[in-house]
Amino acid sequence: MYTLIDITIFQNLVYIVSSVLFILGIKMLGKESTAVRGNLLSSVAMLSAVSVTLIDVDIGITIIISAIILGALIGSVIALKVKMTAIPEMVALFNGFGGMASFLIAWSQFTDTQPALLQNLLIMITIYIGGITFSGSIVAYGKLSEKINLEKGSLVTNILVTFFYLSIPALLIMMFAPALSIDLNFIFFGFLVLTVLAGLGFVMPIGGGDMPVVISLLNSLSGIAAAFAGLLLLNNVLIVAGSLVGASGLILTIIMAKAMNRTIGNILFVGYASASSTKSEGEQGEVKPITAEDAYLILENASSVLVVPGYGMAVAQAQHVVRELGELLEENGTEVKYGIHPVAGRMPGHMNVLLAEANVSYDLLVEPDDVNPTMDTFDVAVVIGANDVVNPSATEEPGSPIYGMPIIEVHNAKTVFVLKRSMSSGFAGVQNPLFFKENTRMLFGDAKESIGTVVSEFKD
Amino acid sequence: MEVYILLGFVLLLSIFLGLELISKVPSTLHTPLMSGANAISGIALVGALMLSAEGQIQNVLAFFAILFASINVFGGYLVTNRMLSMFKKKS
Structure with a gap:
């Protein structure tokens, strides 16, 4: 028979194995050829860590089973039903749930024991990061699915941002409260509410085009929250797995910020400066519209074509018809490539996922x-x-x-077609001189319809 | 106290390990990596299962912690797998 000590040792041994599997899994996720196996390996790590924890639990088995089954159902339904164009908001939502779990763990630990100074410090940090991850992700979800549409500078946004700034000193007070012999029980609930409001204020002022950075950062924070929960519960596998997620989210955040040539601080707390330069207004010229039929004639005679998709392709759900056009061009003897900018779309790699869904071979990107x-x-x-x-x-x-942001320099191509719904400027609010260049032709209208017309011309 | 120093050590080493492992990821895999990492952050499930169940509040908190973490785990792995199965290189 096992004694209690043996169970703990056994659990920790399995946790070590899980940690190694998580490390290998996330490493393999970073390579195209091994990514599927990497994800599988990491799910095996998860399964073994969870199973071995279940050997010895305090919570009633009915609660555990019903919560896991319900969670599995909800998670699976969302994951299998979601459209590929809605992936960004769904990843945001799952991030938020992970943050919420850490938040609740720390809350439970607070009500459970009279925490000592160090424990209290960890509880408050976990609550803070978890809470901000949760509500921040909910806002990101709302913004990406266009359910929340609050302008930066609106009253509600300003109030929420104020809560965010208030939450920082509040966190410091809560962290060191036992040392100052403040009775925490009265203000604890207020702190919980404040962290959730702070998360709303953290993400609310950030614009849609900066979402790739925000999602990566929230991803990182959900991992850090889990790692701190691990410190709190003295659990190795939480620390290792959480830290890996924290690191990978951080790397993506940095990649995204670099691709915008901005610092993370600028993206989170400043936003784009209102177009300071008026120079561009002078050189606005005539735009040269073109019909889909004329576009077809030019494409038919092209020997090489570069397709550069952006968020507009996702909105118009045009990825399938784009792939169709690409195939027709290839049959016609044209070389087709897809130029993907790292921050095109609303999350890291957004365009890659959409084109993969439409069955575009990834070596063309x-x-x-x-x-x-x-x-x-x-x-x-x-x-x-x-x-x-x-x-x-x-x-x-x-x-x-x-200025300084790395771009895809399409203006150096012989001819540029710009498919656009109207002449409005992009997310940054900057006028785009590309539209007025000598070699640019504007194809106005819904991208899916325009390309659809070109495709049917090819078929005739 | 010593145990915290030891675990803090594990935390820092893991972060550095993570930074090393993922520093060169092709942009094709940015989304699956994020989504796969997201599934891993569902490891909070293990933490949720370790909670105590002394009183009513603890039970409620534990239930929701397990619920949210499970959604994260199942949803995260499934959607990552679904996404990765779409990435193909045509011969």
Whole structure:
């Protein structure tokens, strides 16, 4: 028979194995050829860590089983039903749930024991990070699914932002309260509410185009919250797994910020400066509209085409018809590539997922650095619902708010088609001189319809 | 106290390990990596299962902690798998 000590030792041994599997799993997730197995390995790690924890629990088995079954049902239904265009908001939602779990763990630990100074400190940090991750993710979810539409600078936003700034000193007080012999029980509940409000205020003022950074950061925070919960519960596997998530989210955050040529602080707390340069207004010229039929004639004679998708492709759900066009072009003897900017869309890799869903081979996707040097060899660059990531101001106008941001330099291609619904400027609010260039043709209208017309011309 | 120092050590090493492991990820995999990492953050489930069940509040908190973490775990792994199965290289 096992004694209590043996169970703990056995559990910790399994936790070590799980940690190793998590490490291998996340490493394999970073390579195309091994990614599927990596995800599988990490799920095996999860299964073994959870199973071995179940050997010895305090909570009633009915509660555990009903909560897990309900969670499995909800999670599976969301994961299997969600459309690929809705992936960003769904990842945001799951992040939030992970943060919530850590928040509740720390809350329970607080009501459970009279915590000593260090424990109290960990409880408060876990609550804070978990709470901010939860409500921040809910806002990100709302913004991405266009359920929340509060302007930066509106009254509600300003009040929420104030809560965010208030929450920082509140956290410090709560962390060191036992040392100051403040009775925490009275203010604890207020602190819980404040952290949730603070998360709303943290994400609310950040614009939709900056969401790739926010989602990566919330992803990182959900891991850090789990790692702190692990410190609190003295559990190794929580610490290791949580830290890995924290690190991977941090890397993505940095990659995204770099791709915008902005600092993380600028994205989170400043936002784009209102277009300071008025220079661009002077050089606005005539735009040259084109019909889908004419676009077809030019594409038919092109020997190489670069497709540059942006958030507009996701909104128009145009990825399938884009793939169809690509295949028709290839049959016609045209070389087709897809130029993907790291921050195109609303989350890291958004365009890659959409094109993969539409069955575009991933070796046709190229990054800005690969394609820019040979841009002048492309006969046609087709920009589909992208704006800031192809804005030549970033390389040509030192006064522009987006100056220095790495872009896909489509203006160096022989001809540029821009598919766009109207002449409105992109997320950054910066006028795009690309539209007025000599070699640019504007194809106005819904991207899906426009490409659909070109495709049917090809078929005739 | 010593145990916290030891675990803090584990925390820091794991973060550095994570940074090393994932520093060069092709942009194709940014979303699956994020979503896969998201599933791993559901490890909070293990923490939720370790909670005590002394009183009514603890039971309620434990129930919801397990529930939210399970949604994260099941949803996260399934959607990552679904996404990765779409990534194909045509011959």
